[in-house]
Amino acid sequence: MSPAAPSPRRQAPEPAGDDMPTRDELFEIGTKSLQTGALTGVMGAAFGAGSGIMRSAPPGLFALLAGIQWFALGSSFMASRSLLWHAWGGEENLTAADKVKAGAVAGGVSGTIGGIARGPRNILPGILFFSTLGGGATYVSQKFQSQEPKEKKSIMASKWSPMRQISDQEYEKILEDKMLRIDAELAILNDNIAALKGQSSPSGSASPETGGSTSTSESGKASELPSGTQSTTKARPRWLSWGGGILITP
Template sequence: MTQQPVPEARRRASSTKQGELPDEVTQILVKSLQLGAGAGGCGMLFGATAGIIRLTPAPLLFSLVTGFQWFGLSSVFYGTRKVAIARLGPEHTVTPAQKVGASAIAGAASVVPVGLLLRGPRSILPGAVVFSLLGAGGQFAANKWSASEGSSEKKSSWLDRKWSPMTRLSDEQYENILEEKVLRLEAEIAIIDEDLTALKAQKEAQKAAEDVAMQSPLRGDKT
């Protein structure tokens, strides 16, 4: 028996199962680490400043701990939220309510690693509740802001104002105006053609009259 070739899709699936992460998961992981690194750097600066102001015994340690907290919270929140939204479908089809739920789940999940490492298991439950509410509230506010921004952009044009001397035209109205202008131009061209024809006929008649007038004296001389 001849061995049948393995389809390309099966090869990719088997290689993925053997330890390679899907491209989507890899992108989410990389972006989460990048965002966490940026937030961690900001956290270190904030921790150093706060440690100096509060006169902590070890401002460097306080800065490192703050940076680690910001890194863990931001990276886990972003990654969990992206995974939750990806499981719901393409991001442009996810409803605002589903985004609020995904942000609430991400907020609760972001507390787990930081709470276990720094504050102990007892802090996980209250921290998860607080950050879940913060995530849901922040996403709800972001949804409202994006919706109001989109509606204001549609209504804020000065062309839509009552006092505006100009009005916004739809494609159909603009097409009708162009058709009217074309018809008017064709009518003007037809009138000009008629005038040229009449003028040409008048010149021809005038020339014929002049020829007749010139020939009549010649006939009188011959007689």
């Protein structure tokens, strides 16, 4: 029997962040670093110009020097932090504590560059100051990002508001109550109208017996009148005009 072939050893997987960034990743890191450096450089130039005016010094020279220093600080901070994030596994795999550490280290790198630009005596103070600043700023930003956004409340939801926002079910309930109230008022009005009609019908109309007795009594009174009265009442003079004259006829 031939001896069994030795099984190949499995190599442990390399950490995800140990490999060097690709060309595209380096381009993206460089672009972000230059953008951050340009922003901080503009702010530094404005600060330098104001400082030069207050010291009665050439503001253009102060603005140029401050802009260059702030550009170096901003771009070096962003570049070193992005490289640390990539080396430690990427931003999505880092915890809040890892991001704070990366911010402190990147601040130390920026402080070193700023200290070299201002003189060897400023290197150590620059490292301490910018490390604290970078770590503290990262910690504060992580605190704000971890907070859940609060739900925006309407003005009507306040207890001091005279109005209140109601739901669709409450609105339907209010409409049903109003319709029931209107139906009840209509029923009461119909009952009142029927009662008024019942009260006015016997008083306004005369019964046949009353009407018959009235006509009989009137005819009896007319028959009891004397003949002369009747003729006088019935025969009245008539005025006729004929041929330009007036003729009176009985």
